[in-house]
Structure formats: C-alpha cells, structure tokens
Amino acid sequence: MSTKHQLSFLLPVLLGTFCASAGAASRLELLPAQAGDLAAPAALARSSRLGMAIAAPESRRDAVAVSWAAGTQPLAKSAPFVGESREYYTDISAAELAAGVAIRTSAPQAVIRVQPTAAASARGAKPIDPRAIRVRTAQGKDFNNGAGMDMLVDADRLAKAGHGFAQGTSAFRLHPSLGAGSFTLRADAPAADAGARYLVNVAEPASAVALTLRTEAAEYLHGQELVIHADALEPAALGDTAGMQRRTVDKMAAVLVSPAGRTFPLEFKRGRDGLLSARHRIDADENPAPGLWEVRAAAEAGSGNLAVKRNLRLGVAVAMPQARFDGNVNLIDQTDKLVARFGVEVGAGGRYEVRALLYGMVNGAMAPVAVAHSAAWLEPGAGNIELGYDAALLAGVRGQYELRDLSLLDQSRVGLLHRQQRGLVIDEREVVRAGLRIAQGASAAAAIPRKQNQ
Numbered sequence: 066m067s068t069k070h071q072l073s074f075l076l077p078v079l080l081g082t083f084c085a086s087a088g089a090a091s092r093l094e095l096l097p098a099q100a101g102d103l104a105a106p107a108a109l110a111r112s113s114r115l116g117m118a119i120a121a122p123e124s125r126r127d128a129v130a131v132s133w134a135a136g137t138q139p140l141a142k143s144a145p146f147v148g149e150s151r152e153y154y155t156d157i158s159a160a161e162l163a164a165g166v167a168i169r170t171s172a173p174q175a176v177i178r179v180q181p182t183a184a185a186s187a188r189g190a191k192p193i194d195p196r197a198i199r200v201r202t203a204q205g206k207d208f209n210n211g212a213g214m215d216m217l218v219d220a221d222r223l224a225k226a227g228h229g230f231a232q233g234t235s236a237f238r239l240h241p242s243l244g245a246g247s248f249t250l251r252a253d254a255p256a257a258d259a260g261a262r263y264l265v266n267v268a269e270p271a272s273a274v275a276l277t278l279r280t281e282a283a284e285y286l287h288g289q290e291l292v293i294h295a296d297a298l299e300p301a302a303l304g305d306t307a308g309m310q311r312r313t314v315d316k317m318a319a320v321l322v323s324p325a326g327r328t329f330p331l332e333f334k335r336g337r338d339g340l341l342s343a344r345h346r347i348d349a350d351e352n353p354a355p356g357l358w359e360v361r362a363a364a365e366a367g368s369g370n371l372a373v374k375r376n377l378r379l380g381v382a383v384a385m386p387q388a389r390f391d392g393n394v395n396l397i398d399q400t401d402k403l404v405a406r407f408g409v410e411v412g413a414g415g416r417y418e419v420r421a422l423l424y425g426m427v428n429g430a431m432a433p434v435a436v437a438h439s440a441a442w443l444e445p446g447a448g449n450i451e452l453g454y455d456a457a458l459l460a461g462v463r464g465q466y467e468l469r470d471l472s473l474l475d476q477s478r479v480g481l482l483h484r485q486q487r488g489l490v491i492d493e494r495e496v497v498r499a500g501l502r503i504a505q506g507a508s509a510a511a512a513i514p515r516k517q518n519q
Contacts, residue, residue, distance in 0.1 A: 091495040093394040093405075095471075096487050101143065103484040105286050105386030108412035126416070126442035132454045135422060135433035143484060147279040150377035152268035153363070156182070159261040162193075165201070165249045166265060171373045172272035173241050174215075177250070180234040180264045191261070192220035192233040193252050200239070201249040208243075215240045267374075274312055276364050276375035284382040284481045287349035291321070291381065295333055295341040297366035297373070312366040312373070314341055319362035321345055321381075324354035331360065349385050353478055358383045384480025387413040388443065390473060394489055396499045397451065403501050404453040405468070405489065411443045415477035419450045421488060422470045425462035433469075434462050440476060459503045464493025 098104040157166050168177070179193050195217040200208040211217055216238040223230050230236075239248070250265070274297060281292040297312040319331040329348075333341040347358075357380035366373045393408035407419055418440035425434045435458040441450050452468075471488025474481055496503075 091396045091498065093396065093489060093491065093495075095390060095392050095394060095485070095489055098485060099487070101282070102486060103282070103284055103286065103481065105389040105482060107386070108389045108410040109287065109386055128439070128441040128450075130437070130439035130451065130453055132435055132437040132458060134458055135436050137433070142486065143283045145280045145283050146380070147277055148360075148377050148379035150276045150375045151270060151272045151274070152266060153374040153376045155265045155267070157263055157265060159263065162250065162252050162263060165251045167247060167249055168265070168267050169247050169372065169374060170239070170245045170267065170269055170272075171274055172245050172269045173243070174238055174271055175245070176216075176236060176238045176268045176270070178230070178234055178236040178264075178266040178268070179252075180231050180266070182231075182262045182264050192235055193263070194219050195235050195237040197252050198237070199251045200243075201251070202243060203247040211237075213240050213243055214238060272373070274366060274373045274375075276314070276362070276366065276377050278360060278362060278377055278379045280379070280381060284384070284484065285347055286482070287347055287383065287385045289347055291345045291347050291383075293319075293331065293333075293343045293345075293360060293379075295319075295343075295362065295364065297364070297375070313339070314364050314366050315372070316365040317341055317362065318364075319343065319360060322359045322361060323349070323351060323383075324356040324358065325351045326354075327351060331362075347383055349383050353385075355479070357381060382481065384475060384482055385478070386482050387411070387415065387475060387478070388417050388473065388482055390483055391447070396491070396495055398500050399453070400500045400502050401456050402453040403456070403459065403466075403491075403496060403499070404451050405491075406449050406451045409443060409448045409450055409473070411445050411448050414442070414444045415475055416440060416442050417450065417482075418472075418474040418476050419452050420470070420472045420474070421452055421468040423454050423458075424467040424469055425459065425464060427462055431467070434459060434466075456501055456503055459501075462503065464491065464496060466491040466493070466496065 155166065155168070168175075179195075179198070181192060195214060196211045200213045202208075208214070214237040216236075218226075218236045220233050220235045223234055223236060224232065277296045279294050279296075281294075282289075285291055295314055295317060297314050317333045319333065321329040321331055323329075329345060331343040331345055333343045335341055360377075360379040360381060362377050362379070364375050364377075366375065388409055388411045391408040391410045395406040395408075397404040397406055403423070409417060411417070418438060420436075420438045422433055423435045423437065424431050426432075427434070435454045437452045437454050439450055439452045441448075443450070467487060468489040468491070469487055471483070471485045472481065473483035
C-alpha cells in the first residue's frame with residue numbers, strides 16, 4: 066500500500082480517536098468506599114407493583130451548576146443522630162382517669178400534659194382543666210383544686226401561647242414540695258365524654274435518667290441493615306457531669322414506621338456489653354411519601370418502685386437508590402474551570418444532584434478550597450453530571466487535589482443516595498493537561514504539555 070493510501074486509510078481512524086478524546090482530558094475512577102460511607106451496589110427501579118410510583122414529580126429539567134470558595138473549617142464527618150428522652154406517654158380512657166391513673170416520676174417538678182385524643186360524641190373530647198385533676202401521693206395525701214401544682218395552664222391559654230400542642234391540651238407542673246415518686250391522677254368526666262380517650266404525657270426535665278437511641282449510620286438505603294442501640298444513662302455521682310453510669314433497660318418495645326405508614330416490629334437483644342441493640346433489613350419499596358422513617362420506642366429502666374419509664378421517637382433518613390455513581394470520572398478540557406464529569410447509572414428518571422468539596426495544597430498543606438453543586442435531569446440508563454470549579458477559586462492552590470464529601474442526591478424524591486468522605490484524587494499533571502489556567506501555575510504548565518484542541 067502506498068504512503069498516500071496509508072494516510073487516507075489512517076486519517077479517519079486518527080480523527081475519530083482525536084475527537085473521542087478531545088472532550089475529556091483524563092479518565093479517572095472513584096476511590097473505594099470506606100467504612101461509614103453511603104454507597105449503593107446498584108441503581109434500582111421500583112418494583113412493577115409500584116410502577117406508577119416510579120415517575121418523579123415534575124420539576125425544572127435544565128442543568129444548573131454553581132461553585133464558591135470554601136471556608137477554612139475542615140470537613141466534618143457525618144455523625145449519626147442520637148435521640149434522648151426524659152418523658153413518657155400513657156394512653157387512657159375517661160373512665161380510667163375517673164378511677165385514677167398511676168404515674169411515676171424520678172425527679173421533682175414533673176410537667177404533666179393531658180391531651181384529648183378521641184371521643185364517642187361528634188363534638189370531640191372535652192378539655193380537662195388542671196384544677197379538676199386531683200393528685201394523690203404514695204402516702205395517701207390528696208391535693209385538690211390546683212393544690213400541689215405550681216404552674217397550671219388550661220387549654221385556652223396553651224392554645225394562645227402558640228407552642229404547637231394539640232387542640233384541647235392542658236398542663237400543670239407538680240409542686241417541688243411533692244418531690245418524686247408514685248402519684249395517682251383523678252378527674253371526673255361528664256357522662257357525654259365517657260367514650261373519650263386522653264394522652265397523658267409526663268416530662269421530667271430535671272431527671273438524671275435519659276433513654277437514648279442511636280443508629281450506626283446517619284443515612285440508610287433500601288436493602289441495608291438498620292442497626293439501633295438503646296441505652297439509659299445517668300450521672301455516676303451527684304454533681305458529676307463527666308462520668309456516666311448505665312441503668313439497666315429491663316423492658317423495651319419498639320417499632321419502625323415508614324413515611325407511608327407501614328409498621329415493622331423491632332426486636333432488641335442484649336449484647337455482651339450489656340447494651341440492647343436491634344437490627345432490621347430496610348424495605349423502602351413503597352409508594353413515595355414525604356418524611357423520615359421513625360423508630361418509636363417505649364422502655365423501662367430499673368425495676369419495681371425505682372423503674373423509670375421513657376418513650377422516644379427517632380427519625381431515620383432512608384432512600385431508594387434509584388441512581389448511583391458508576392465509578393467513572395472524566396476531566397473535561399477547560400481553560401477557566403476544573404470540570405469533572407461523573408458517570409451516573411439511573412434506574413428511574415428524575416432530577417439528580419452532585420456535590421463535593423475540593424481540597425488542594427495551600428502553603429504546603431491540604432486545605433478546603435471550593436465547593437461545587439450541580440444538578441441535571443437524567444433518564445433511565447447511563448447518564449452523567451458535570452461538577453465544575455472556577456479557576457479563580459484555585460488561585461494560589463497546587464495539586465494534588467481531592468474531592469471530599471462527595472454526594473449524590475435525588476432532588477425529585479428528596480433522598481441522599483451516596484456520600485463518600487474521600488471521593489476522588491486528581492493529580493496536578495492531569496489538571497494541567499486538561500488546559501486549566503491557574504494563577505501561579507505557569508511553571509507547572511511549562512513542564513507538562515497540554516492537549517491542543519483544533
């Protein structure tokens with residue numbers, strides 16, 4: 066074959082190769098996920114029985130990207146939320162309240178709220194004035210017409226205060242002279258309200274004993290195992306705020322409730338360390354509903370007259386992973402921006418967002434430099450989202466660079482699908498090859514040839 070024919074044969078191949086590579090300077094890969102990171106093994110569409118739920122709510126479909134200078138504070142690690150409770154609830158009928166309802170407190174000045182929840186009559190349950198509630202101590206001493214209380218708030222005053230309590234709620238605080246222990250509450254109810262029910266809330270802000278619930282992760286995905294630990298803590302000694310000792314949780318009943326209202330029982334078991342823990346494989350394949358999943362727990366710590374009752378609700382963020390990073394990242398040739406194109410595997414169409422904090426070498430040490438957010442509408446299949454950092458934000462910064470706190474969010478269904486403490490490492494030579502022009506990077510640019518776009 067002649068030289069002329071060889072050139073005519075190779076030219077289309079060379080041009081095709083050049084055009085394919087001209088848009089992206091380098092092909093990179095995400096770092097492996099580490100302990101504590103949130104990452105989905107696959108992008109899932111919802112099951113066929115919920116096919117109507119796959120469609121995302123309509124929202125803007127144009128791509129939006131922003132970047133700005135980062136603060137000087139280092140990246141904060143994602144920490145699970147810990148719920149704490151010094152209160153409990155008791156659901157009773159009007160007849161039970163008339164006969165006498167026993168409550169137990171572990172500290173003086175407990176705050177009691179009484180809230181009507183239902184009634185046989187169409188007009189609803191009648192609010193109970195605190196002065197109509199009689200308090201009897203364990204020693205048999207009775208207090209009537211507000212005696213034994215140092216604060217009384219009827220339903221009207223509580224409603225006007227605007228604290229968000231349910232309609233008809235009244236409240237009072239036990240007088241400090243009554244101390245702590247067992248009490249009986251009685252209140253006569255009109256015959257018309259015989260079918261009414263009331264929620265009695267006993268809050269003990271001064272109590273040293275708190276029930277705590279904590280999860281092992283800050284966010285979860287469908288199919289992952291939710292792990293919850295329960296504990297009851299109190300100061301080890303009077304006035305000791307540093308040392309804490311555990312009070313044994315003898316009774317624990319709990320359920321997990323999805324935003325759509327499904328309920329799953331949770332079984333707490335005691336481990337070798339003496340703590341109670343529950344494990345549950347999350348099934349989030351349901352019609353989307355706003356809100357968090359919720360752990361609802363009722364517990365007793367201690368036994369007999371020393372038992373302390375507590376109720377606690379703990380919110381848990383759970384998402385269906387309808388998209389995921391496919392692991393591939395390309396640096397895009399730009400002179401005025403550092404642009405990383407992330408490959409995204411999409412199971413259900415929607416608007417997705419990528420966020421990351423860029424770190425670089427500043428005065429010889431790694432430091433936060435810039436933050437970038439970028440969102441785009443993606444259809445099912447293979448897609449991508451570009452994350453860009455303006456060159457002006459990188460002035461005075463050298464490589465290597467790292468993308469940290471890398472996140473993928475489902476804006477359409479409000480869920481966190483991926484969060485990685487260390488997502489990507491970018492060598493300075495790759496940035497220079499991409500054509501980015503940074504303020505004091507002339508020496509580096511001269512040493513490393515850049516791609517020429519024609």
